[in-house]
Amino acid sequence: MDDIRTKKRIRDFLPTRRRLIQLYAALLHNANLKGYIQGEVYTGRTKTLCVPGLNCYSCPGAAGACPLGALQNALASTGNRAPYYMLGILLLLGLTLGRTICGFLCPFGLLQELLHKIPAPKLKKSRFTRALSYLKYVILAVFVLAIPLYYAAQHVPMPGFCKYICPAGTFGGALGLLANPANADKFSMLNILFTRKFVIMVLVFGVCVFVYRAFCRFLCPLGAIYGLFSRIALVGVRVEPDKCTGCGLCVGGCKMDVRRVGDHECIHCAGCVDLCPTQAISLRAGKAVLYAGKKAEESRKKALAARRAVAWALALAVLAGVLVYFNAPRAEQQPAPSPSPAPTEQAAAVLPADEPDAAASPDEPEAPPAEEPDVTAPPDIPEGSQVGMRGPAFTAPLYGGGTFDLADTRGRVTVLNFWATWCTPCVNELPYFEQLHQTYGEDVAILAVHSDLVTDDVEEYLSLFDYTIPFALDDSGVVAAYGGSTMLPQTVVLDQDGVIVYNQVGSVTYQSLDAIVSPLLDR
Amino acid sequence: MEKALRAARVALAILTAAVCLALIWQAVDIYRIGNSPSNFSAPGVRIQPVYSRPIVTERLGAVAPLLYGYAGAAVSVMLWQAIAGKKARPAIQKPAPQPGSAPRWLRPALYAAAGALILLGALNGGARDVLVKAINICTECIGLG
Numbered sequence: 001m002d003d004i005r006t007k008k009r010i011r012d013f014l015p016t017r018r019r020l021i022q023l024y025a026a027l028l029h030n031a032n033l034k035g036y037i038q039g040e041v042y043t044g045r046t047k048t049l050c051v052p053g054l055n056c057y058s059c060p061g062a063a064g065a066c067p068l069g070a071l072q073n074a075l076a077s078t079g080n081r082a083p084y085y086m087l088g089i090l091l092l093l094g095l096t097l098g099r100t101i102c103g104f105l106c107p108f109g110l111l112q113e114l115l116h117k118i119p120a121p122k123l124k125k126s127r128f129t130r131a132l133s134y135l136k137y138v139i140l141a142v143f144v145l146a147i148p149l150y151y152a153a154q155h156v157p158m159p160g161f162c163k164y165i166c167p168a169g170t171f172g173g174a175l176g177l178l179a180n181p182a183n184a185d186k187f188s189m190l191n192i193l194f195t196r197k198f199v200i201m202v203l204v205f206g207v208c209v210f211v212y213r214a215f216c217r218f219l220c221p222l223g224a225i226y227g228l229f230s231r232i233a234l235v236g237v238r239v240e241p242d243k244c245t246g247c248g249l250c251v252g253g254c255k256m257d258v259r260r261v262g263d264h265e266c267i268h269c270a271g272c273v274d275l276c277p278t279q280a281i282s283l284r285a286g287k288a289v290l291y292a293g294k295k296a297e298e299s300r301k302k303a304l305a306a307r308r309a310v311a312w313a314l315a316l317a318v319l320a321g322v323l324v325y326f327n328a329p330r331a332e333q334q335p336a337p338s339p340s341p342a343p344t345e346q347a348a349a350v351l352p353a354d355e356p357d358a359a360a361s362p363d364e365p366e367a368p369p370a371e372e373p374d375v376t377a378p379p380d381i382p383e384g385s386q387v388g389m390r391g392p393a394f395t396a397p398l399y400g401g402g403t404f405d406l407a408d409t410r411g412r413v414t415v416l417n418f419w420a421t422w423c424t425p426c427v428n429e430l431p432y433f434e435q436l437h438q439t440y441g442e443d444v445a446i447l448a449v450h451s452d453l454v455t456d457d458v459e460e461y462l463s464l465f466d467y468t469i470p471f472a473l474d475d476s477g478v479v480a481a482y483g484g485s486t487m488l489p490q491t492v493v494l495d496q497d498g499v500i501v502y503n504q505v506g507s508v509t510y511q512s513l514d515a516i517v518s519p520l521l522d523r
Numbered sequence: 524m525e526k527a528l529r530a531a532r533v534a535l536a537i538l539t540a541a542v543c544l545a546l547i548w549q550a551v552d553i554y555r556i557g558n559s560p561s562n563f564s565a566p567g568v569r570i571q572p573v574y575s576r577p578i579v580t581e582r583l584g585a586v587a588p589l590l591y592g593y594a595g596a597a598v599s600v601m602l603w604q605a606i607a608g609k610k611a612r613p614a615i616q617k618p619a620p621q622p623g624s625a626p627r628w629l630r631p632a633l634y635a636a637a638g639a640l641i642l643l644g645a646l647n648g649g650a651r652d653v654l655v656k657a658i659n660i661c662t663e664c665i666g667l668g
Contacts, residue, residue, distance in 0.1 A: 047657035048650050057657040058665045065657035069664070073656045074649060085644020085653065091637035095630060162664040173665035189667055197666030232630055422656060425663040453655045487660045506662050 018104060018269060019113075024315060026107035029053055030061030030172075031326045039180025041486055042326065050089045052097060053106030054222050056162075059172030060180070063326055067093065068144065068222045069169070072159035073422070075148040080456050090225060098233025099226045102216055103267035108168045109216055115208040123211045125257050132218045133257040133265055139165065140221035155464055157424050161221060163193070167201035170194075186487075189506030212255040216267065227264035235285045236268045237261055243280030250275050385483030387503055391416075391494045392481040396449060396472035399459050404472055406498070409445040413520045415513070416492040418479050420451040421461050425507040426489040430467065432510040436517065437469045444517055449474045451488060495520050 015023070029051045032042040041060055051064035067090060074083030093101065102109050116122070123129070139161065147160030162169050174194065177183045207214040216223050230236070239250075239261050250261050250272035258265045261272055261281060270283040273293045282292040291297075297304055381390045391414075395405045406414065417433050419426035430448065437446050448467075450458050452474045462471055472478075483503060484490050493502035493516050502516050644650055660667075 041658065041660060043658040045654065048654040050653070056665065058660045062657075065653050070653045070656065074652065077649075077652055081647045081649060081652075083644070083649060084640045084647060085649030088637045088640025088642075088644055091633060091640065095633050095637060159661075159664050163666070169665045173660070174667050177660070177665075177667075186667060189662065193663060194666045232633070234630070420659070422652070423659075423661050425661070451659070453659065486658060487662055489662070506667065 019110075021104050022107075022110040022113070024319065025053065025105040026110050027319065028322060029055040029063065029105075029107050030059060031063040031322045032061045033323070034327045035060030035062075036176070036180070039177060039182035041177075043486065044326075046326075050086075050093075052093050052101040054108045054166075054168045054220065055106075056166070056169040056171075056173040056176075058169065058174075059176045061176070062172070063322070066168075068166075069159060069162050072144055072148045072162060073157060075145065076152045076157035076159065077422070077456070078149065078152045094226050094229035095232060096234050097226075098229040098236055098268070099223060099264075099266060100233065100235045100268040101226055102220075102223050103269035106216075106222075108220075109213060109267070111171075112208045112213045112215055115205055116212050118209045120209050125212075125255065129211070129217065130257040130259075135218050136220055136224040139219055140224040144221045155461065156427055157422055159424070163424070164196070165200060165219070167197070167204045167215065170197040170201040174198075186505065189504065191507075213267075217257055217265070223267075230262060230264045230266065235290070236283070237266065237270055237272065237281055238284050240280045240282075243278045245278055245280075247277065249277065250281060381497075381499055385481065385500070385503060387500050389500055390498050391492065391500050394476060394478050394481060396447070396474070396476060396478055399462060399471045399473070402470075404447050404470055409494075410498055411496050412443060412445045413440075413496060413517055414445045414447070414494040414498070415517065416478075416482065416494070417446070417448045418451065418474070418482070418484050418488060418490040418492075419448055420453065420488055421456045421458060423451075423488045429489060429507055429509070430465075432508060432513055433469055434467050435510045436513050439514070440517065440521070443521055446470070447472055449478050451479065493517065493520070496523070 035042055039060060041058055042063060046063055047057060047065050049064050050067040050070055051062075052067070054068060055062055055064075055066055057065045057069055067086070071083070071086045071090065074086040077083070097105070143160035143165060148158055151158035174197070178186060204215050204219070211217075226233075251258055253275045254261075254266070254272055256265050256267055260266075262268070268283065270291050273281045273283060273291055275281075276293070279293050279296055282296075283290045381388075383390045383392055385392070391406065393406050395403050397403055415433065415436065417426075417429075419430065421427065433446050433448060436444060446469045448469055448471045450471065450473050454473070458471070458473065479490070482490070482492050482500075484505075487505045489507060490505045491502065491508050491513070492500060495501050501520065
C-alpha cells in the first residue's frame with residue numbers, strides 16, 4: 001500500500017507530457033543560449049520568421065521574432081507598406097494551431113503555470129474572472145491596433161503594447177539584457193518607463209501565483225488573436241456530441257474561463273480529456289487523434305509507446321540540431337573590427353598619461369599620431385568610443401548632398417545622434433536636436449546618423465519635416481566606431497577638442513542635451 | 524506524516540505570500556521614488572533623470588492605475604473566496620461547435636490567403652521589416668528607456 005502511495009506521489013511530481021512539450025518549445029523559442037552569456041541579441045536571418053508564442057525578440061536567447069511585436073511594428077509601418085506579411089503569418093499560425101499554442105508552445109504560458117505551482121491560496125474562476133477575460137480584447141483593440149495605427153498616421157512607429165504593458169518584454173528583453181554584466185552600463189538609462197513596466201511585470205507575476213494563467217486569461221492580446229480561430233483551427237480539443245451527456249465536468253474542471261470545451265478561451269491543454277466519463281473529448285489534428293484519454297490509450301499502450309519514442313527521438317534530434325546551429329562558434333558571428341578599435345574602459349582607466357598609444361591595437365603600430373596634423377586634442381588622449389577618449393574620425397555622405405567630416409568640427413562642440421526611422425524613441429527625440437541647433441546655431445555641430453539598416457525611404461521621411469540639421473547614412477561603420485551595436489537611439493557629445501564627454505544609449509530630451517552642451521560652451 | 528505535510532504546505536503558503544508582498548512593496552517603492560540615478564555625470568554637470576514622455580504617455584497614464592486596480596481587485600476577490608470557501612459553479616455544458624460547422628472550403632481558402640499574404644509581404648519588404656526590428660533593440664519598446 002505504501003509502495004503504491006509512494007509511486008503515486010512520485011508520479012505526481014513528474015512532469016506531464018504537456019509540460020515536457022512546453023519546456024521543449026521554450027527551449028526552441030530561446031535556442032540562442034550563447035546570447036545569455038554574451039548579453040547580446042541574435043542577429044541572424046531566422047528572425048525573419050515569427051515564433052508562435054509570446055517571446056520578446058529582444059531577449060538574448062530569442063531565435064525568432066515575436067508575432068505580437070512584429071504585428072505592431074508592421075501596423076506602425078502601414079504608411080509605407082501594407083502589413084501583408086504579419087497578417088499572413090498570424091493567419092497561418094491561427095489556422096493551424098489556434099490557442100493550442102497557448103497551451104503547449106508559449107514560453108510565457110509555461111512561466112505562468114510554474115508560478116502557479118507555488119503553494120498559495122488559489123482564486124477559482126467565477127463570473128468575475130469570466131468578465132475580466134474580455135479585457136484582453138480591449139487591450140488588443142487599443143494597444144496593438146489603435147495606438148500603432150494612430151501614430152503611423154503621424155510617421156511615428158509606436159508599438160503600444162510592447163512599450164506600455166508587455167511583461168514578457170520586460171522579463172525577457174529588459175531584464176534578460178540587464179542581467180548580463182556586459183550590459184551594466186545600461187542601468188544608467190533606466191527611467192520612469194522601466195519603473196512602470198517593472199511594476200506591471202511584478203504584479204503579473206504576483207497575481208499568477210494566485211490566479212491560474214492570469215496574463216493569458218485577462219491581458220494577452222496574442223491569445224485573443226488566436227482565440228478568434230477557435231472554431232476553425234486544425235489542432236484542438238473536440239467534443240463528440242453523440243457521446244456527450246452534458247454533465248459539465250469538463251467545464252467545471254477547467255481552470256480557464258471557458259463556457260464550452262474548445263471555445264475562444266480554451267487553450268486546448270487536453271486536461272478535460274481525462275475528466276470526461278464518456279470519453280467524448282479528444283485532442284485532434286484534423287481527423288487524426290493526438291490524445292483520447294488514458295483509458296483509450298490503455299488498449300494501445302505498446303503501439304503508442306513505440307510511436308512516442310520515435311517522436312521524441314526526432315524532436316530531440318531537431319532540438320540538438322537547432323542548438324548547434326545557434327550556438328556553434330562561427331567566423332561571421334564575430335564582431336567586425338571597427339575602423340579604430342576602442343580600448344576597453346579598464347584599459348583607458350589605467351592608461352598612463354606618458355604612454356599615448358598604449359591602448360591602441362598592436363596590429364597598427366605604424367600609425368603615428370603625427371599623421372593627423374589637424375588634431376588639436378592633446379596627443380596623450382587615446383582614440384576610442386569611451387567617455388574621455390578622442391572620438392574616431394570619420395566622414396559621412398549627407399542626405400541632400402555634401403559630406404560631413406568630423407575633422408571640420410574641431411573647435412566646436414559636436415553632437416552625434418544615431419537613429420532610424422523604425423525606432424520610436426529615435427524619431428521622438430529628433431525635434432530636440434533640431435531645437436538645440438536652433439538655439440546654439442554654428443556653435444554646436446550636430447549630425448544625425450541613420451542606422452545602416454534602412455526600411456523606409458529616409459529622404460522621403462525627412463521631407464515630411466522641416467529639420468535643418470544634417471542627416472547622414474551610416475555606410476562606413478560610424479555607429480560601430482562609437483561603440484554602438486544593436487541598441488538605438490544613441491547620443492554622443494564631443495567637446496571642442498574632439499574628446500567624448502557623453503556616449504549613451506537611450507532617449508534624451510532637450511533639457512538633458514542642453515545640460516550637457518551648455519557647460520562645454522562656457523569653458 | 525499527513526499533518527506534517529499540511530503544516531509544511533501552510534508554512535510555504537505563508538512564505539509565498541510574504542515574498543509576493545515584499546516584491547510588490549519593493550515595486551511600489553521604486554515607483555514612488557522613481558529611478559533617481561542621473562544618466563550622466565560629467566565634471567560639474569548633474570542632470571535630472573531623462574524622461575521619455577511622448578504625449579501618448581500622458582493620455583494613457585490613466586490606464587496604469589486601472590491595471591493596478593484590476594490586479595488588486597483580483598487578489599482581493601481571491602482572498603475573499605479563500606476565506607469564505609465559496610466555489611464557482613460550473614457553467615452549463617453545451618457541446619462545442621465542431622469543425623464541420625464551418626464550411627469545408629473555408630480552411631483551405633484561408634490557408635491559400637495566408638500563403639498569398641506571406642508571399643506579398645515578402646515581396647513588399649514586410650519580411651525584411653520584421654528582421655530589422657527583431658535584430659535591433661528599440662530601448663523604449665522593451666521598457667529600458
